Amino acid sequence: MRRPRRAGVSREPGGVSRRTFLTATAATAGITAAGGLAGLLAARQAPAAAQRTVELRFYDWKLTDKPPRKALELITAEFTKKYPTIRVKLEEVSWPDHQKKLVVLAQGGSPPDVARITDAGVLPLANIGAIDPLTEWAVKNKADEFLTKIPPSVRKGLQFKGADYMACATASMDILTWNKELFKGAGLDPERPPKTWEELAEYARKTTDPKKDQYGWGIMSERSNSASRRVIAWILSGGGELFNEQGTELVANSEGALRGFQYWADLALKHKACPPGSTNAAFRDVMRGYGQGKIAMFDGGPNNPKMAEVDYPGILERTDMGPMPDPWRCPLRSSGFVLMNGGKFKEEAMLLISWMTSVYGQVEYGLESYEVPIRADAATDPKLKRERLLVQSAAQTVKGVANPALHVKYAEIEQKLFDAMQATLAGSKTAKQALDDFVAEGNKILKRT
Amino acid sequence: MDCTAVAFGSRLQERSTSWQVARRRLLSRLAEYAFIAPALGLLAAIILFPILTALYLSFHNVRLVPPAQAFMGFATAFNRLENYAEVLANPDFLVAFGNTTAFTLVTVVGSLALGLAFALMLDSAIKGRSLWRILMLTPWVVAPVVAGSTWRWMFETRYGVFNALIRTIIPSAPPVLWLADPTMALVSVSATNVWLRTPFMMVMLLAGLQAIPPEEYEAAAVDGASAWQRFRFITIPHLSFVILVATLLEGIWTFKHFDIVQVMTGGGPGRATELLSTLIYKTSFEFFRFGPAAAMGMLVTAALTVVAVCYVRLLRSRD
Numbered sequence: 001m002r003r004p005r006r007a008g009v010s011r012e013p014g015g016v017s018r019r020t021f022l023t024a025t026a027a028t029a030g031i032t033a034a035g036g037l038a039g040l041l042a043a044r045q046a047p048a049a050a051q052r053t054v055e056l057r058f059y060d061w062k063l064t065d066k067p068p069r070k071a072l073e074l075i076t077a078e079f080t081k082k083y084p085t086i087r088v089k090l091e092e093v094s095w096p097d098h099q100k101k102l103v104v105l106a107q108g109g110s111p112p113d114v115a116r117i118t119d120a121g122v123l124p125l126a127n128i129g130a131i132d133p134l135t136e137w138a139v140k141n142k143a144d145e146f147l148t149k150i151p152p153s154v155r156k157g158l159q160f161k162g163a164d165y166m167a168c169a170t171a172s173m174d175i176l177t178w179n180k181e182l183f184k185g186a187g188l189d190p191e192r193p194p195k196t197w198e199e200l201a202e203y204a205r206k207t208t209d210p211k212k213d214q215y216g217w218g219i220m221s222e223r224s225n226s227a228s229r230r231v232i233a234w235i236l237s238g239g240g241e242l243f244n245e246q247g248t249e250l251v252a253n254s255e256g257a258l259r260g261f262q263y264w265a266d267l268a269l270k271h272k273a274c275p276p277g278s279t280n281a282a283f284r285d286v287m288r289g290y291g292q293g294k295i296a297m298f299d300g301g302p303n304n305p306k307m308a309e310v311d312y313p314g315i316l317e318r319t320d321m322g323p324m325p326d327p328w329r330c331p332l333r334s335s336g337f338v339l340m341n342g343g344k345f346k347e348e349a350m351l352l353i354s355w356m357t358s359v360y361g362q363v364e365y366g367l368e369s370y371e372v373p374i375r376a377d378a379a380t381d382p383k384l385k386r387e388r389l390l391v392q393s394a395a396q397t398v399k400g401v402a403n404p405a406l407h408v409k410y411a412e413i414e415q416k417l418f419d420a421m422q423a424t425l426a427g428s429k430t431a432k433q434a435l436d437d438f439v440a441e442g443n444k445i446l447k448r449t
Numbered sequence: 450m451d452c453t454a455v456a457f458g459s460r461l462q463e464r465s466t467s468w469q470v471a472r473r474r475l476l477s478r479l480a481e482y483a484f485i486a487p488a489l490g491l492l493a494a495i496i497l498f499p500i501l502t503a504l505y506l507s508f509h510n511v512r513l514v515p516p517a518q519a520f521m522g523f524a525t526a527f528n529r530l531e532n533y534a535e536v537l538a539n540p541d542f543l544v545a546f547g548n549t550t551a552f553t554l555v556t557v558v559g560s561l562a563l564g565l566a567f568a569l570m571l572d573s574a575i576k577g578r579s580l581w582r583i584l585m586l587t588p589w590v591v592a593p594v595v596a597g598s599t600w601r602w603m604f605e606t607r608y609g610v611f612n613a614l615i616r617t618i619i620p621s622a623p624p625v626l627w628l629a630d631p632t633m634a635l636v637s638v639s640a641t642n643v644w645l646r647t648p649f650m651m652v653m654l655l656a657g658l659q660a661i662p663p664e665e666y667e668a669a670a671v672d673g674a675s676a677w678q679r680f681r682f683i684t685i686p687h688l689s690f691v692i693l694v695a696t697l698l699e700g701i702w703t704f705k706h707f708d709i710v711q712v713m714t715g716g717g718p719g720r721a722t723e724l725l726s727t728l729i730y731k732t733s734f735e736f737f738r739f740g741p742a743a744a745m746g747m748l749v750t751a752a753l754t755v756v757a758v759c760y761v762r763l764l765r766s767r768d
Contacts, residue, residue, distance in 0.1 A: 103734070104734070107521070108516075124737070213607065222717070223717055276607065276623070279630070279631075279718040280717045280718045289607075341515050411736055412736045415736075419720060422719040426719060
């Protein structure tokens with residue numbers, strides 16, 4: 001016999017009754033609440049577990065490339081062997097986004113413990129309190145070698161309000177990189193690179209053959225740190241400066257600065273030695289062209305052909321490196337490790353920073369990544385001597401001058417420099433107009449409180 | 450029992466019944482609110498809170514500090530309308546506004562024209578209609594970031610498929626600087642967005658087309674109207690409301706567009722493809738200037754609110 005239907009319990013034929021619906025909803029809510037409670041309890045117990053084994057979060061854009069990743073995996077594994085209670089979790093991030101993501105992580109309250117940044121990021125990050133000073137720990141533990149071994153001019157440029165915020169690990173200075181085969185093909189001596197700016201332009205023209213889709217010079221002009229730093233090198237080499245001595249005003253429209261900037265643009269505009277579409281050419285575009293044997297020369301570091309070797313085997317063998325043509329005054333760029341404010345394990349993080357910047361850490365990293373160690377005792381280590389390009393680059397790097405592009409507002413100023421670079425290459429402004437506008441707009445930014 | 454007592458008893462019963470009904474209604478209403486409360490709370494958290502925060506920041510000088518020192522890590526100082534004044538005097542903002550307007554116009558007009566053409570095609574007795582429909586809807590399911598990356602490669606000066614095609618037809622032709630030339634760059638990113646947005650227009654217009662009574666076309670054909678006259682005097686008048694609604698919606702979406710341009714050009718070369726959305730992103734997440742970025746966001750919101758009000762009024766007038 002069918003049970004009589006109760007009043008108030010509505011049900012569509014084949015549907016779900018209100019009671020069933022409410023019961024199911026209540027049960028779901030109950031299960032969710034129980035799960036959440038269990039999660040909370042587990043989280044409360046977590047610190048006790050963390051005391052047994054610590055997992056440090058290490059944030060680095062270098063992890064996206066195979067050679068440096070291999071080195072970092074090796075170095076951190078050795079670190080864990082020495083400190084068995086500390087494990088290192090490698091967190092990779094893309095190069096263009098590394099700094100903004102770091103800021104978002106810091107502001108969101110979940111920063112990594114240790115992060116790699118470039119020298120350009122130190123002052124802006126220190127200014128917003130996203131990174132902690134390293135000096136106190138170094139002095140307290142009598143382990144300040146990772147700071148004292150940094151060349152003094154570089155170290156000074158990286159200090160914020162008198163304190164050190166970055167433990168430098170690598171240094172780089174762009175030097176001339178050329179493809180020996182393309183030199184031979186153009187009737188040039190691969191053992192005799194250009195010595196002057198005039199020669200460089202001549203070599204670039206001679207190695208250019210648009211019919212073969214081959215170009216003499218790889219220019220970088222997209223909105224990235226790689227491109228702006230190279231242009232600054234040309235501005236300095238022409239006899240100009242970026243800032244005045246006090247660092248309070250942009251002065252990059254002087255005659256000398258214009259000479260360097262004009263020369264950089266002329267390689268594309270006048271000598272037609274750069275690939276078409278160079279108005280916003282990226283670092284990767286140049287690497288691809290160089291790797292394929294379609295670009296004869298560019299200004300880069302030894303890690304660049306090493307990176308190209310991954311996709312274009314044999315390019316390293318066809319590469320040679322040497323000093324840029326005179327006059328050349330290039331900023332010395334560096335990258336290193338910072339201690340994040342809000343990181344969970346400060347003591348352990350400092351141990352890792354100390355380890356990564358030791359002679360062992362810098363040499364092992366240099367061997368795989370082809371990046372020049374910043375410490376002189378690491379850069380001259382016998383292990384590195386077997387690497388030809390690394391030695392050639394290291395020899396130039398020690399002559400470098402400290403990077404002038406370090407300023408709290410550098411990111412904004414850099415955007416104006418990109419505008420100047422791209423407007424000049426696109427032909428919408430002359431080099432002089434572009435530099436004048438850059439200085440005028442940049443100085444407005446500097447004057448703003 | 451006299452009549453008075455009966456009437457009183459009846460009134461009492463009525464009052465009791467009406468009270469019970471009112472109570473039941475109240476409980477039912479409360480239950481309704483209780484059911485939608487979590488959704489309302491969530492909406493307030495993810496829509497209202499960010500808007501109010503942005504509004505607050507737009508009137509303040511904002512400095513990032515560690516999150517433990519200030520709410521959300523924003524140390525603020527009231528600066529009246531300074532951020533708005535700075536934004537309106539900023540030439541980059543005006544350039545971005547111009548670019549955004551051009552980008553929106555090209556996208557809306559382009560996707561409308563193509564969408565209408567495809568909708569007419571699918572509404573006719575074309576062979577393999579289902580296959581065509583799937584093909585034409587494909588761009589809609591592609592994530593904008595993926596579409597941007599793919600089109601960026603297709604537009605690449607030396608290795609891109611477009612220049613390769615041109616070289617195949619005219620071997621001596623110089624490469625077209627699709628993304629490297631300032632004017633071409635804006636055209637290229639707009640074309641990509643037209644490709645991405647056409648399916649939406651097509652779906653809207655196809656629905657409109659299918660709602661037109663076929664008798665009207667039959668009557669017009671009997672009267673000797675040409676295909677163009679049928680399109681001009683039957684199709685377009687019937688579709689006018691759908692076109693207006695779709696145009697407004699598309700205009701709103703495109704005006705705040707971000708992904709395609711960010712992936713394809715990052716706003717370059719120079720400022721040639723800088724949109725308001727990419728400028729706001731740079732100002733906030735690259736320069737950490739949240740005050741002016743919030744002011745820009747508020748100005749965009751105000752402009753779009755005007756369009757949204759027009760849209761709502763339009764819908765109401767139709768009702």
